[in-house]
Amino acid sequence: MAKKISKKQEKADDIRRMLDEYFPEVPVPLHHKDIYTLLIAVLLSAQCTDERVNRITPILFGKADNPTDMVALGEDAIREIIRPCGLSPMKAKGIYGLSKILLEKYNGDLPFGFEPLEMLPGVGHKTASVVMSQGFGMPAFPVDTHIHRLAYRWGLSSGKSVEQTEKDLKSLFPEDSWNQLHLQIIYYGRSYCKARPHNVEDCPICRKYGRKEMKSQVARVDPR
Numbered sequence: 548m549a550k551k552i553s554k555k556q557e558k559a560d561d562i563r564r565m566l567d568e569y570f571p572e573v574p575v576p577l578h579h580k581d582i583y584t585l586l587i588a589v590l591l592s593a594q595c596t597d598e599r600v601n602r603i604t605p606i607l608f609g610k611a612d613n614p615t616d617m618v619a620l621g622e623d624a625i626r627e628i629i630r631p632c633g634l635s636p637m638k639a640k641g642i643y644g645l646s647k648i649l650l651e652k653y654n655g656d657l658p659f660g661f662e663p664l665e666m667l668p669g670v671g672h673k674t675a676s677v678v679m680s681q682g683f684g685m686p687a688f689p690v691d692t693h694i695h696r697l698a699y700r701w702g703l704s705s706g707k708s709v710e711q712t713e714k715d716l717k718s719l720f721p722e723d724s725w726n727q728l729h730l731q732i733i734y735y736g737r738s739y740c741k742a743r744p745h746n747v748e749d750c751p752i753c754r755k756y757g758r759k760e761m762k763s764q765v766a767r768v769d770p771r
């Protein structure tokens with residue numbers, strides 16, 4: 548048992564080393580100017596590409612880049628602007644609602660901590676984790692689809708649930724690497740996870756550590 552754990556840890560350490568080598572610089576992909584605009588951008592990125600969010604936020608933030616102006620802008624106008632990002636009724640409701648709460652309860656500032664952030668409308672654990680990590684610089688490991696799948700494919704997690712993946716990754720990697728690693732894995736996924744079927748030979752980490760079923764190229768079907 549002890550041997551198995553240490554092998555997995557060795558693999559995790561090596562994967563981290565490779566990610567450092569391939570992605571030494573990982574700028575935050577969503578454009579923002581402060582923690583509030585980061586929160587809004589992350590909320591908009593649900594089921595939408597970062598590129599599209601980055602095209603829409605200059606329009607939105609040109610009209611309202613703080614809770615006071617956002618509330619003054621109103622839910623209907625917010626919805627119209629953010630329509631290209633998808634799920635606009637729900638996202639506009641969240642943006643308007645959370646801005647109102649920030650004004651009424653927090654003097655226009657963002658509360659610090661997972662709990663108060665997750666109490667805000669439209670803010671789930673992943674969004675709160677991104678804000679804690681990229682906004683407040685606190686150790687967090689936001690798990691998106693890329694990270695969830697790759698952690699499974701590299702045998703770092705059972706892939707049972709996003710919650711389990713977050714727990715497994717946090718136990719394998721040192722706390723001071725979480726913020727960087729979360730972005731590195733996203734960048735890895737974006738760079739290499741384009742191939743369908745899996746092109747394991749072209750993907751350095753998958754070539755070395757990908758699960759057996761991936762290497763047999765069963766393709767089309769997600770390995771889970």
Ligand code: SF4
Nearest residue numbers: 739740745747750753
């Ligand atoms: S083999 Fe390529 S497409 Fe498949 S999981 Fe790895 S990086 Fe992604």
